[in-house]
Amino acid sequence: MKKISKVVLAFxxxxxxxxxxxxxQDTYQCEVVTFxxxxxxxxxxxxxxxxxKQLGVKEIYVEDLREEFxxxxxxxxxxxxxxxxxxxxxxxxxxxxxIAKRQIEIxxxxxxxxxxxxxxxxxxxxxxxxxxxxxxxxxxSVIAPWREWDLTSREKLLMYxxxxxxxxxxxxxxxxxxxxxxxxxxxxxxxxMLEDPAKEPEESMWRWSVSPEKAPxxxxxxxxxxxxxxxxxxxxEKLSPASILAKLNLLGGKHGIGRLDLVENRYVxxxxxxxxxxxxxxxxxxxxxxxxxxxxxxxxxxxxxxLMPRYAELIYNGYWWSPEREMLxxxxxxxxxxxxxxxxxxxxxxxxxxxxxxxxxDSLYTPNISTFEEDEGVYNQQDAAGFIKLNALRLRIAAxxxxxx
Numbered sequence: 001m002k003k004i005s006k007v008v009l010a011f012x013x014x015x016x017x018x019x020x021x022x023x024x025q026d027t028y029q030c031e032v033v034t035f036x037x038x039x040x041x042x043x044x045x046x047x048x049x050x051x052x053k054q055l056g057v058k059e060i061y062v063e064d065l066r067e068e069f070x071x072x073x074x075x076x077x078x079x080x081x082x083x084x085x086x087x088x089x090x091x092x093x094x095x096x097x098x099i100a101k102r103q104i105e106i107x108x109x110x111x112x113x114x115x116x117x118x119x120x121x122x123x124x125x126x127x128x129x130x131x132x133x134x135x136x137x138x139x140x141s142v143i144a145p146w147r148e149w150d151l152t153s154r155e156k157l158l159m160y161x162x163x164x165x166x167x168x169x170x171x172x173x174x175x176x177x178x179x180x181x182x183x184x185x186x187x188x189x190x191x192x193m194l195e196d197p198a199k200e201p202e203e204s205m206w207r208w209s210v211s212p213e214k215a216p217x218x219x220x221x222x223x224x225x226x227x228x229x230x231x232x233x234x235x236x237e238k239l240s241p242a243s244i245l246a247k248l249n250l251l252g253g254k255h256g257i258g259r260l261d262l263v264e265n266r267y268v269x270x271x272x273x274x275x276x277x278x279x280x281x282x283x284x285x286x287x288x289x290x291x292x293x294x295x296x297x298x299x300x301x302x303x304x305x306x307l308m309p310r311y312a313e314l315i316y317n318g319y320w321w322s323p324e325r326e327m328l329x330x331x332x333x334x335x336x337x338x339x340x341x342x343x344x345x346x347x348x349x350x351x352x353x354x355x356x357x358x359x360x361x362d363s364l365y366t367p368n369i370s371t372f373e374e375d376e377g378v379y380n381q382q383d384a385a386g387f388i389k390l391n392a393l394r395l396r397i398a399a400x401x402x403x404x405x
Contacts, residue, residue: 006031006112007143008103010129012041013048014180016118018166019157020145021055024116028143033059033110037099039069040184040246051167061106065098066184070241073098074185077315078284079229079339080304080332081292084312087262089281091186096125097320100132107140114141121147124267128318135321154179154191178205184245186258186278197263197273208249208277212256212350219348220255221355224283226291226343229336231284245280252279255347267317286352287343294357294365295339304335338362 007024011017011034024032034057036048045062052060073094084090103115115133119125126144133140151157161168179190187208193199203211225233231244239247252258258279266272292301307328314325341359345352369379 002141004028004030004114004141004143006033006110007114007116008033008035008107008110008112009116010099010103010118011036011048011052012118013044013051014118015154015157015161015168016120016146016179018051018055018168019151019160019164020116020118021052021057022164022166023145023149023151023160024143025056027149030114031059032057033061033106033112035061035099035103035106036063037069037095037102038062038064038066039095039098040066040242041182044182055166059110063102065102066242067240069095069098070184070245073320074245074281075230075241076329076333078281078288079336080308080311080328081285081289082308082312082315083285084316085262085264087260088264088276088316089186089260089278089285090312090315091183091276091278091281092125092181092188093128093316093318094185094320095181095183096128096318097132100129100321101136104133104136104140107137114143116143116145119144119146122266122268122270123272124316124318127267128320131318132321184242184249185281186276189275190272194273194275201261201275205275206259206277209253209259209279210256211259215256215349216254219346219353220251221344221346222251224287224343224345226288226339226341229288229292229333229339231287245284248280248283250279251347252283252352253277256350257347257352258282259350283345283347283352286354287345288339290343290345290354290357291341291359292339294363295341295359296335297364300335304332307331 007028007030009017009021009024009032011021013036021032021034024030034048034052036045038045049060049062077090077094082090106112107115117126117129119129121144126146130142130144133142151160158168178192178194181188189201189205194201223235224231225236230241233239234244234247258277258281260276260278262276263271263273311325311328311332314320314322314328319325340362341357343354344356346355368375
């Protein structure tokens with residue numbers, strides 16, 4: 001085992017990282033620096049500081065990264081309309097590059113020779129964290145306790161925590177707590193009864209949203225203002241990126257929007273069942289596609305749709321800091337120069353309904369061409385005959401060949 005003098009731990013204050021903190025101290029006999037990123041998880045932040053102090057940590061970093069998270073990670077991802085496997089809005093995936101970046105920066109500031117995380121050896125997060133570490137500091141040492149220790153289950157972690165007087169929230173009499181991850185984009189749930197994909201999640205599990213059945217009986221309208229592909233205001237009020245996402249989370253949660261029960265394909269090869277709440281992100285996705293529908297050229301829009309699954313896989317698999325992701329991002333960002341305007345939506349019992357979109361400066365929708373009424377000669381319908389015949393030429397040739405057989 002390599003001698004480690006100081007390690008920077010990505011510390012959430014939850015079950016796993018609370019146990020890891022103590023385990024690192026005992027196993028490596030090293031100094032632990034904790035880093036807790038406030039990216040919208042709220043109540044978890046200050047308890048994490050208290051736990052770190054209780055366990056003898058001298059250098060504690062608790063930083064508010066909410067604006068950076070939404071501005072530099074969430075919004076760029078949503079410019080691409082990013083969805084993994086048709087459903088997942090990548091709430092956990094997109095947070096890992098920021099945490100990894102700041103961990104490496106803190107390691108340099110504190111002269112630490114290692115970094116550590118709480119991801120298991122079965123999951124995607126170990127890949128996301130470590131690809132980020134190595135991309136940003138190739139010679140850093142990485143400690144992944146789940147790949148080293150013999151605490152191989154949630155129950156063993158709870159026993160370890162009890163033996164070492166480590167406080168653990170959400171401990172239940174009937175077993176381990178859910179494995180949860182929260183940030184300003186989403187909250188996820190794994191483990192316990194969710195490991196049986198045939199069972200419906202218990203209603204008490206959900207934290208951010210009401211069920212659609214209990215959502216208000218009256219729809220709520222809102223308008224989102226777009227500038228270069230990003231939302232900059234809600235109902236005419238200019239807001240910061242983090243404030244926008246926080247407000248959309250509240251509105252979406254109120255109307256039962258953004259719940260997802262998914263069996264996904266992990267990068268490491270297995271299928272995994274998880275549940276997600278992404279109310280604000282669900283609204284952002286629908287609204288962004290609406291404003292793009294009138295401001296993007298057809299071929300640009302179709303090319304973005306072709307590339308989006310690859311872009312989503314790069315983020316899901318942990319390649320945010322890769323040259324191919326940066327290349328795709330440059331293309332995506334260039335496409336957003338004229339994505340400006342207003343989208344009007346209606347929120348109602350789990351649904352995000354687009355009811356209007358407008359761009360005073362950059363709309364490519366031309367009413368006097370698209371109209372079913374008199375178009376004043378701006379479109380010659382006779383031109384369509386030659387267009388159709390030329391595009392049908394290969395089909396006609398093939399059909400003639402088949403007829404002669």
